[in-house]
Amino acid sequence: MTLGELTLFLLIGFAGFQFWRIRSISEAAFEHARLYCDTHHLQLLTLARRSTRLTFKYAKPDWHSRFEFEFSGNGEDRYTGEMEMVGKRVLRTQLPPYRV
Known part of the structure; x- marks a missing residue:
């Protein structure tokens, strides 16, 4: 096994690990x-x-992700909320005013 093959295997393994993360x-x-x-x-x-982007918040490299989720307060209307996370830690969850 050459150094190039070893590097390739490590890169593929690292990419797979990040996908699962x-x-x-x-x-x-x-x-x-x-x-x-x-x-x-x-x-x-x-x-x-x-x-999703790489960030160095909290003194370690991790993924900074933004999510949108749709929800309903009365079963008829549809609203969009936002959630921001670093790793698996939720930074904020924000919802617009909605009808109950």
Whole structure:
């Protein structure tokens, strides 16, 4: 095995690890949005990641992700909320005014 092959295998392994890391962040975001909606008596409709970038917040490199989720307060209307995370830590959750 040459140094080039070893480097290639390490890069492929690192890319795979980051893929699974981003997937686990998305699953944590879904769980947080679901619990947030349950706590506030809302119906969670959809969740989508808007952006992901590398950040060095909290003294270590991690992914800074922004999510949008749609929810309903009365079962008829649809509103869009935003959630911001670093790693699996939620920084903020913001919702517009909605009808109950």
